[in-house]
Amino acid sequence: MLKVVERVLSMMPVWYGLFFIGPLLAEFTLRTSLFTPVLGFLSDTLPFPIVMAFESLPVYGVCMVLGGAYGTFAHVTGRWI
Amino acid sequence: MTSMATSAATLDAKELAKLSNAELAHLEREIARKYIGRLSWFMVVWPFANLICWLSLWPLVFTGTLSVWVALPIATFNITISYLPSHDAQHDIYARPGQKLRWLNELIGHISVIPLVSSYRTLKMTHIQHHTHTNDPDLDPDFNTHAPSPLAAIWKALKARNPQSEFASSYEKTLDRLDPEQARLAKRDTIILNLTYLAILFGLAASGYAMEAWLIWVLPLILAGVYIRFFLSWAPHHPGDEMGRYRDTRAFKSLFGVIGTMGMTVHIVHHLHPRIPLDLTPAAFREMRPILEARNCELNGLYE
Numbered sequence: 001m002l003k004v005v006e007r008v009l010s011m012m013p014v015w016y017g018l019f020f021i022g023p024l025l026a027e028f029t030l031r032t033s034l035f036t037p038v039l040g041f042l043s044d045t046l047p048f049p050i051v052m053a054f055e056s057l058p059v060y061g062v063c064m065v066l067g068g069a070y071g072t073f074a075h076v077t078g079r080w081i
Numbered sequence: 082m083t084s085m086a087t088s089a090a091t092l093d094a095k096e097l098a099k100l101s102n103a104e105l106a107h108l109e110r111e112i113a114r115k116y117i118g119r120l121s122w123f124m125v126v127w128p129f130a131n132l133i134c135w136l137s138l139w140p141l142v143f144t145g146t147l148s149v150w151v152a153l154p155i156a157t158f159n160i161t162i163s164y165l166p167s168h169d170a171q172h173d174i175y176a177r178p179g180q181k182l183r184w185l186n187e188l189i190g191h192i193s194v195i196p197l198v199s200s201y202r203t204l205k206m207t208h209i210q211h212h213t214h215t216n217d218p219d220l221d222p223d224f225n226t227h228a229p230s231p232l233a234a235i236w237k238a239l240k241a242r243n244p245q246s247e248f249a250s251s252y253e254k255t256l257d258r259l260d261p262e263q264a265r266l267a268k269r270d271t272i273i274l275n276l277t278y279l280a281i282l283f284g285l286a287a288s289g290y291a292m293e294a295w296l297i298w299v300l301p302l303i304l305a306g307v308y309i310r311f312f313l314s315w316a317p318h319h320p321g322d323e324m325g326r327y328r329d330t331r332a333f334k335s336l337f338g339v340i341g342t343m344g345m346t347v348h349i350v351h352h353l354h355p356r357i358p359l360d361l362t363p364a365a366f367r368e369m370r371p372i373l374e375a376r377n378c379e380l381n382g383l384y385e
Contacts (some may be wrong), residue, residue, distance in 0.1 A: 009276075013244045016279065023286035024295050031292060078245030 013080075017071020022064030029059055097375040109372050113354040116365045120175065121358040125185070128166035128193035135159035135196050142293050149296045157301040159196060161308050165343055165359055166193040171205040172355045198278045198302065200270035206263060207255050212355060215329040216321045222255040226314040227321040234319075238310035242303060312337075317348035326353065331379035332366065339363050346383055349373065 008015075028034050043051045054062075074080045097105070138156055141147035169175060170190030176182035190201040207222040214220035216227075225247045228234040241248040256264040278298075285294040317330050330352040335342045344351075344359050347366035351357065357365050366373075367384055374380060 012279065015283075019283045020279075020286050020291060020294075023289075024291040027289070027292040074244055079240065079243040081240060081243065 013074040014071040018068035022067030026060045026063035097371050105372050112368045116357040116361045121360050123360050128189045131159050138297050149293050153296045156297045157304045160301045160305040163193050163196045164309055171208050174358050198274055202267035202270050207252050210255050216324045222251045223314050226310050234311055234315040238307040312342045312345045317345050327376045327378050332383040333381045334383055
């Protein structure tokens with residue numbers, strides 16, 4: 001049991017990325033216009049079917065995947081920056 | 082030896098230069114004694130007012146009374162200034178063990194650094210080691226703040242929040258060579274504080290308040306960490322290549338002045354006499370300055 005807890009805690013950057021950075025990115029996307037230029041650029045340059053497929057995805061889900069990936073990067077390399 | 086009645090103020094630089102080390106030490110202690118043991122009400126009010134201000138930002142933002150963008154600079158200010166009252170408590174400045182107000186010293190030590198997500202026990206144990214071994218590459222827990230330039234120091238400070246940062250490991254290493262029971266308590270406090278912090282962040286994110294959490298706590302904490310490491314550690318000890326009572330810390334001029342650097346321009350006096358309250362340190366420095374000059378301290382023209 002202790003080993004499981006230790007393992008879960010040792011992966012804290014992953015959880016932080018998944019459960020905090022992910023929702024944070026989603027909120028910035030939905031509540032501010034911070035990412036509007038990036039999203040506009042992507043929809044202008046990517047093929048229409050890809051843009052449509054991307055827009056159909058849930059914002060929170062996409063952002064949590066991105067946050068989780070960043071957290072995994074931090075966990076593996078030992079650094080956020 | 083110079084008469085006990087003689088003070089540094091009555092002697093000019095040439096006369097001070099002729100005094101022995103023992104005589105200079107006597108004059109220095111005479112000045113320090115005037116400032117030590119005085120309870121500073123400013124330093125008592127500071128931690129409580131600051132904590133209340135930071136805590137009140139949350140309901141104000143959640144109820145829409147205050148914009149989160151206005152709360153950001155206020156929170157950054159609150160978290161930045163939250164360290165120093167605890168720092169005074171680490172040196173038992175509010176009250177020493179056994180004194181009537183000891184509880185106040187410990188209360189301020191613990192609560193003032195809550196926004197900073199730091200354990201008072203860990204800070205105290207490592208900070209005392211910093212004073213004992215200033216600039217020692219192996220034993221000074223703050224040695225890794227040293228950097229060749231201000232920009233390099235800021236970059237290093239930013240990297241302090243990395244999962245495997247050298248800051249965290251140097252504090253852990255320091256605790257490991259100290260009293261095991263106290264070290265255990267310090268580590269326990271650190272774990273509880275960090276897990277509570279993360280639980281609050283995850284809870285706020287799950288409730289749709291991730292942005293508020295980031296702008297009132299996470300980002301201000303990062304910025305405060307950079308400020309504290311830069312002004313409280315890097316600047317007063319730069320370049321950090323000398324050890325010894327009168328050479329390991331320096332005075333320096335800053336665009337931000339003595340208030341903007343939270344008294345760190347005169348940090349040398351704190352290292353010489355750690356029990357002088359923070360708000361009285363600049364006055365003690367001005368009085369002690371001729372002695373420090375006679376001691377060949379690095380004063381960089383401050384208050385010349």
